[in-house]
Amino acid sequence: MSNVPTPVTSEGTDVSIDWRVAQFTPEGHPDMTSRCNNLGNYLRRQFERTRELRDLSAAIQAHQKAVALTAEGDSDMPLFLYDLGYSLQLRFLRTGDFRDLSEAILAQQRAVELTPEGHSHMPTRLSTLGNSLDCRFWRTGDLRDISDAILMQRRAVELTPEGHWDIAPYLTNLGVSLRSRFQHTGDLPDLSEAILTQKRAVDLMPEGHSGMPLFLYNLGISLQRRFQRVGDLSDLSEAILAQRRAVELTPEGHSNMPSRLSNLGNSLHSRFQRTGDNSDIYEAISSQQRSVELAPEGHSDVPSYLTNLGISLLSRFERTKDPRDLAEVISAFRTSATSDCGAPRIKLEAAERWAESLNLVDPPSPAIMDAFDTIICLIALTATLEQTLQDRYTHLQETSGLPLKAASTACSFDRVDKALEWLEQGRCLVWGQLTNLRTPLDDLRLHDEHLADSIMEVSRQLDTAGSSRTTSGEEITSSERVSLAEEARDHVNLARQWDDLLAKVRANPGFENFLKPSPWYTLLQHLPELGYVVVINVDERRCDAIALLAGQDKPLHIPLPDFSLTKCNEYRMSLSAQLRSHHLRDRGRNVMVDSECRDEGRGIRSVFPGGKDGESIVQGILRGLWCEVVKPILQALEMPKVDQSSASMPPRIWWCPTGPLSFLPLHAAGIYRKKSSETILDYAVSSYTPTVTALTERVKNSRTTENPVSGLFMTSQPNAPGSSPIPGTTTEVQSIYEVTRTAKLRVEMIEGGALTVAQCLDSMEAFSSIHLACHASQDAADPLKSRFLFHDGPLELATILQRNLKNADLAFLSACQTSTGEEKLSDEAVHLAAGMLAAGYRRVVATMWSIGDRYAPDVAANFYQYLLDHRDLAGGSGFDGAESANALHHAIQQLRLQLDDHSDQSLLAWIPYVHYGY
CATH class of the missing domain: 3.40.50.1460 (Rossmann fold)
Known part of the structure; x- marks a missing residue:
């Protein structure tokens, strides 16, 4: 125990006595395990008073030693595992370190598995495990986690006798998880059940009980969510009443005061938006400013508090047009987005709002480039290797279009180099991760064979872990749940090993940029010797092409003023309709027939108005792509038409389209007439590439x-x-x-x-x-x-x-x-x-x-x-x-x-x- 710091003894002498007992208990003493665990509990309580992270870290060390010294089958093992998991959960909530949460879930899952049926502590262990699964759901977005959390917490409620004093916290925890699932799926019955269970918890709690503020706080959030969905102002009034009481009952200096103030501010802001009462928005801002001031430095929730404050300040600016408010809005979102702590998804939301608020500045501020730089970095952090491929794709659906918006902004500032860089770094992220895991290591092996072998082994394991998909639910056994928790924990640890190995490699001269996202200029160093690479960005504000050619020292910017996102979507919808109609006549090798096609083509129509001079819809789409996209690019590249009688092949173009343009046939763009056709095939051999x-x-x-x-x-x-x-x-x-x-x-x-x-x-x-x-x-x-x-x-x-x-x-x-x-x-x-x-x-x-x-x-x-x-x-x-x-x-x-x-x-x-x- 020599590595554990001596705890502060602000209340009595119990901690120091137990500390000395643990320090001087001989190794192998029969009481060593229990004394270590007791010390861990004391240190954890010390943390809850002092908020000193070193106390909690010391508690975790003590709990880990207790577990390590306990033999398998020992009746105390479930208790030690539960206490370890709870302390790890607290540290995750404080720091946001995902490894702690993975370890907590594994320890708690093992504690539940080893707890005998009917044991009095089973409900507590189930409910706490449910809380950890809920936390992981908010980090990964995996619906299996929130379903399992609800399952655990329902069981905790079911196993608790009516009238037992623990029934209220189990009910409120169940309500929190039901609300979490509602926020992901939009299923209103989940939210209605959450409110009912949380109201029941409040009713069961005696006045003056220390847990009352937490129960009121959670009830208030659920009522606010229902107002946002249904619009019933009575829900919002009840939410504000509950949250005000929660704040009033929370002692000064309590660690949960910042979150309660921030959420009270959210509800007041919602009422201001509905009623326009200025007193609500001023109180909202005041509450949220206090939450930011009271939050400990480095706390993982600080970005959330700052974002909530920025949203309220923005609403006041929209009312007052006071430029000081706008300056505060921008500052709040910028500070949240660039914070060293907090979940990447929260910071990404702040970064998006930062960019949007900068658009309100007249004339447009070049600082928006910094905002989009932050956005691109944060997108990658929301879909990391610690998640399965499926979870990464789920997260990326939420950020679809942001890199395109960033590139559009860069083009408007005449920064085509930055536009190219952002499109490369913000698109095909999973594809890039998979490629990195398969990167040849010849140069590194010549420098450090052992390090190269370590990289290869971890990459192989990560590749397998990332592609695996597991199931959960009531049908799996407790031991299977432990196995899944071990798998998730190992996956997170592998991702951290990968990061640590990359840091080691990059510390070596000549490898500083190993597997880092490439700056735009490095893309020009390994272009194909013959041919062009053309990236086409499609955004609602503008469309642009970026052409690259070996030997050129900068990208060529080709604006496409006659093309638009609206046209692109129209072409795609029309082509899809024609394809469905065509496939009804010739199913070909398509085993899956679109459900819209099963009615033998009835109701199929095109949104494209049709072509010129008797053109079919498909011909009209191909002509539009030719005139508005492809031909302007060929003209800018000064590419001549190739003599079809020649035996030589045309030059090569690698197309890299973005957004909905990815679903349209650029390689077939052209005007198709019997006597005077002109198409891309007359100018180039087309290929596609996901990224440059x-x-x-x-x-x-x-x-x-x-x-x-x-x-x-x-x-x-x-x-x-x-x-x-x-x-x-x-x-x-x-x-x-x-x-x-x-x-x-x-x-x-x-x-x-x-x-x-x-x-x-x-x-x-x-x-x-x-x-x-x-x-x-x-x-x-x-x-x-x-x-x-x-x-x-x-x-x-x-x-x-x-x-x-x-x-x-x-x-x-x-x-x-x-x-x-x-x-x-x-x-x-x-x-x-x-x-x-x-x-x-x-x-x-x-x-x-x-x-x-x-x-x-x-x-x-x-x-x-x-x-x-x-x-x-x-x-x-x-x-x-x-x-x-x-x-x-x-x-x-x-x-x-x-x-x-x-x-x-x-x-x-x-x-x-x-x-x-x-």
Whole structure:
């Protein structure tokens, strides 16, 4: 116990006596464990009086020693675990360190598991575990946590006899968790039940009881939430009454006074917005200013108090137009957003409000650039490696569009360099995390082999942990809950190990920027030698293109004044309607038929007004993309039209669209008329890239030697269970086999039920290239479940991401919707094509929507024939996908010649095919 500081003995001598007893108790003494635990409890109570964090840290050390010295099966173990968990929970609430919360939940879960049924302490342990799960829910947004919290707290109430003095705190805790779930789901019955349980708790509490302020405070928040949802002013009046009483009954200097003042201010602000009574807004601001003043420095709730104050000050400014109020608004939001403590989600909200308040300054303040810089940094902190992939995607839905808004602002200040940097750092975050976990470590290994091996091992474990998905609920056992808690704790610890290892690497000369987000200028160092990279930002205020070319020292800014977010959404909606109508006639390889299509096309209409000179809707959309987006970019780049009679290929363009533009076919933009067509295909070979960094990393790590596992694996799945037959897939792979079998290449083909999902994954590791001809499905609710359908079962994106396909080169995904993203995650590239890139493939051929059996075999055969015809035989390259973009361009041109018209049916036959990567 020598590392534990001597506690302050402000009340009596019990603490110092117990301290001396623990200090001088010999190791192995039978009372050592209980004395350590008692000391921990004393120190925790000391913290609750002094608010000195060192007291709480000492308490945790004492509890940890008690647990470590206790044998498995000892009847005291549940008590020691519970006390440890409670102290860890308190430290999390004070500092916001997520590791403490993970450890607390594990200790509390074990305490519940080891507590015998019917034990008098079971309700307390269940309720406290529920509180910790509620805390984790607010950090991760995982609905499983809040469902489990409610389950624990219901059990605590059910196990407590009527009239027991503990029933009131259990009821109020249940109400808090029910309110938490309501705030996430909007389910009003949860909130109504929360209010009923919290009113019951208040009614059961005798006047003068020390717990009354807390119960009134929680009831007031729930009533305020119902007012915000339903609008009944009586709820708000009752909330203010409860919160005023809570503040009045809270002793001066109490640690909960700041939160109670801040929330009273929130309710008063709500009433001001409804009634316009100036006295409410002045009282609200006064309460919230006191909350900020009373909060301990470094407390994790300080950003929340500052944000609440800023919101109230903004409302007063809107009434008074006093510039001093606006200055205070900006200061409150800025201080909250840049605070060293607090949850990233709270600080991100403050940063957004900071930027919005700066927009009220006339003329616009350049300080808004600082606000957006903070926003971009905080977005990454809301979706960190300590969360599962699914949870990260859930968080990123809430921030969708912010990087685009930031880039738009930067362009308006003529800072195209910053716009590029923010788009790179704020988009495709999960994709970038996955890529970082697979980063080659050759340079680091030469410098420090042990450190490189440590990075590789932790990255491998994080990759697996991040892709895993677990379940919870009443059906799982207590021991399974402990296992899940251990898994969550280990995941958090791995994320911290990763951060610590990165810090070690960056401390070495030459590695200062290892895996850090790239400044804009570093992107120019590894661009493809031939061709252009074009990023297109789409925001409600303006649209811009940013073009990059190897050898240029700065990005080229190309404003797109004739394009808009409104037009982009109109084009997308119209195209979606046409696709649904088209797919009713030709279902192709799309196993999942949109529910809007099942009524045989009735009710399908376009929001696009139609084209010119008899153009179809699809032709009109492609013309709009050409005239408003693509042609202005080509003109700015001074790209000439290519002579179609020439054998040479056009130059390359890598498109990097943002927002809803990600769902539109830039690679097919053009005017399609029988006698005077003009399209992007006349100027360039198109590819796509999720981010510029994704492309430059592949250029940087480009292999120049023969791939040691070069070869092509292909499969057809014509009769996957539960989906319509697609006999054309058999024809397709057989046509490829005929093209490749005489080329002295390593080629393997396994069809139908002869191939298992596990074999396919093994083949991805054994061959550099893979061709999948099958059904595929995009899962909008859970992107990680997007999948290829095999006779043996589904091959999900989550499963693919767990494989590190370091030798992968080319993937041809001859299935439907393999590059179709999720609308709410348009800038996260959540689709099978991006999944293959993240897993290691350097280039991917995919589809934006359904493809039909009729033409797929010809496209594939022409694609592979072109690759074989353009092999570098002298270099001994074997099977190489380096020419895959040109090969797809060639195959599409051949199909266009075969179709020989520009009808919607013909256009929709070839437009779905897209190329991703280098």
